[in-house]
Each structure stands twice: as C-alpha cells, then as structure tokens.
Amino acid sequence: MELHRPVMPRETLEHLDAARSGLFVDATLGMGGHTELILRASPGNCVIGFDRDAEAIELAKQRLAEFGERFRAVHTDYRRIKDVLREEGIETVAGVLADLGISSYQLDTPERGFSFRSGQGFVESPSSSVTSPNDPSASPLDMRMDRSQKLTAADLVNGLSERELADIIFEYGEERASRRIAHRIVAERAKAAITTTGQLADLVVRAIHQKGHWRIHPATKTFQALRIAVNRELDGLDQFVADAIDALEPGGRLVVITFHSLEDRIIKQAFRFQSGRCLCPPNQPECRCGATKRVEILTRKAIQPGEDEIASNPRSRSAKLRACRRI
Numbered sequence: 001m002e003l004h005r006p007v008m009p010r011e012t013l014e015h016l017d018a019a020r021s022g023l024f025v026d027a028t029l030g031m032g033g034h035t036e037l038i039l040r041a042s043p044g045n046c047v048i049g050f051d052r053d054a055e056a057i058e059l060a061k062q063r064l065a066e067f068g069e070r071f072r073a074v075h076t077d078y079r080r081i082k083d084v085l086r087e088e089g090i091e092t093v094a095g096v097l098a099d100l101g102i103s104s105y106q107l108d109t110p111e112r113g114f115s116f117r118s119g120q121g122f123v124e125s126p127s128s129s130v131t132s133p134n135d136p137s138a139s140p141l142d143m144r145m146d147r148s149q150k151l152t153a154a155d156l157v158n159g160l161s162e163r164e165l166a167d168i169i170f171e172y173g174e175e176r177a178s179r180r181i182a183h184r185i186v187a188e189r190a191k192a193a194i195t196t197t198g199q200l201a202d203l204v205v206r207a208i209h210q211k212g213h214w215r216i217h218p219a220t221k222t223f224q225a226l227r228i229a230v231n232r233e234l235d236g237l238d239q240f241v242a243d244a245i246d247a248l249e250p251g252g253r254l255v256v257i258t259f260h261s262l263e264d265r266i267i268k269q270a271f272r273f274q275s276g277r278c279l280c281p282p283n284q285p286e287c288r289c290g291a292t293k294r295v296e297i298l299t300r301k302a303i304q305p306g307e308d309e310i311a312s313n314p315r316s317r318s319a320k321l322r323a324c325r326r327i
Helices: 009-016 033-041 054-063 065-070 078-087 104-108 153-159 162-173 178-189 197-207 220-231 237-247 261-274 307-312
Strands: 023-026 046-051 071-075 093-099 248-258 295-297 320-326
Touching: 009 033, 009 093, 009 248, 009 320, 023 033, 033 046, 033 093, 046 054, 046 065, 046 078, 054 065, 054 071, 065 071, 078 093, 078 237, 093 237, 153 162, 153 178, 153 220, 162 178, 162 220, 178 197, 197 220, 237 248, 237 261, 248 261, 261 295, 261 320
Parallel strands: 023 046, 023 093, 046 071, 093 248
Antiparallel strands: 248 320, 295 320
16 A cells, blocks of 8 residues: 655655654644654654554554654544644653644545546446446445444435535535535435435436546535545634643744635634634624733745646645644
C-alpha cells in the first residue's frame, strides 16, 4: 500500500515552527505522514497523535515504530483534545496540527465506502453489471471514519425523508440539484435499498441528467455531503480551535488544513474571534460576543499548495492552510 502523502509538508512544518524541540499534537493522525515530518524536524520533538480510525492508527504505528517513545497514539476524536490532554497529565504543548481531510487509506480502501473512484480515476459506469471484488462501485455505502459508530451513509440514504436528504446535500455539498437528487433517491429506494457507492453515484448522474466523461464526477458533492453528515465533520470545529489554543504554551502554534469551503469558513471565523476581532453585527452598539485577543494570526490569507505539489499529488488541490500563534 502506498503511504499517505502529507499535504503542504514544508508549509506545515514552517508554520508549526517544528524545528524547535517540543511536544506536538497531531489531532488527525491518519497514516502518520505529518507526524513523521514533525519527528524528523528535530530530535527533541515528541508527538501524541489522535485519530477516530483505529485501522489508520495501527498503520501509523508501523510507519512510526522507529521513533519509539517519541510517538504515542490515542484512538479518539480530535474534538476531545482538552479532555485527552488532561487525562494524559499534559498541561501545554508546543503545537497542534489538524489536517481535516480524508486519508488516502480511507479513500483507497473500497470497503470503507468513501469513494466511487477506481485506482485510475472515476468509475464512469457505476451501474455496470460486471464488477470485480475490488471495484469501488460495488463498495458498501459506509463512509464512517470511526467504524465503531453505528450510523452509516446507507442509514441516511435509506432512512431520511426527502426533505432531510435535500437539506443535507444542499447545505453540506452546496449542490444546486439537491432536490432532484433527493427525489431520485427516495424513488429508487422504494424499489430496493441503496447499499453501494455505485448505486448512489449512478442515480445522482441520472437525477441531474449528466452522461459521459466528467472532469469532476456529478456525484462528488453528494458524497461529500453524506460523509460530512455521517462523521459530523463541522460540529464543534470552532470549539476545537478554542480548546487547542488553550492547550498551547506561549508562542505555541495551531495549524489547521481544510479541504472544502464550509470547513475553511468556520476555521477562518474561529481564528478571527480568537485574535480579538468582534463578530457582533455592525449595527450593534457594543460588543457582546466576548472576543478576546489570545492569538496572532500568521496567515493573512489561507495558504494553498503550489502547482508542482498539485501535479504530483492531485488530492492536495483543494487544501487550505491557516495558522496562528498563542500570545
């Protein structure tokens, strides 16, 4: 299996100031790509890695075995950072990293049900009657980052009302054809349950009447929306930023990498609030939001990967990096 390639490695290390020795939290460990970079940046660095995916943690442990006690992993949600550090007896850390993207392992493991793509691109005929055991179009409609949770994408697709589906697809996928897609889903599931990624991708294509080859598959936004809903990816992001900043020592850094506009918007707003910028409506006579300057924002605009990185790692193309420093 090809190792997951960390996004914007140079920019991440620079904004974490990882060349100095210290304890860092990789709040979204994945397969350990960013953690390996941090550990190699200084012999005095240690990393505690969090991840909701127990399988990814095991792969990361194998990858990082050479670093011994300098690395530890915890199977947990990154939003529990305050509780976990307290349980570990850790008061402050030098830096926190959160890469909110889906790992290559999750995308490339068909039974996880995150993707309808083949190894060489998109599955262009997901309704084909001829599939192989490794064909992503035959993958179960799962999408759970933490497979110990019960709720799957299939539960949402087959259980929600047409209106609820349309709202999720529109809000989380920013899909203009959300009502047509939801209507098609409900009509199809009345005949038989929708259980595979290929079934769902096929009916989305038919719902919005797009055939042939696409630069971006018509089902991409719908899959994004369901994945966000299943994993509650937007819930508590602003609180995570506040808790991560609480954990930083003076001068400590927080770096967050996002992969779609909804996440980036929340992180941008949370950073502004933590930098003391009032978020109250402009016509309100006095500030009531309680904004207090706790950090200095290091990225005036979100940093994006360069053309060379995008060419060598296409999955990085939508990444945005924001960073701040604890005052």
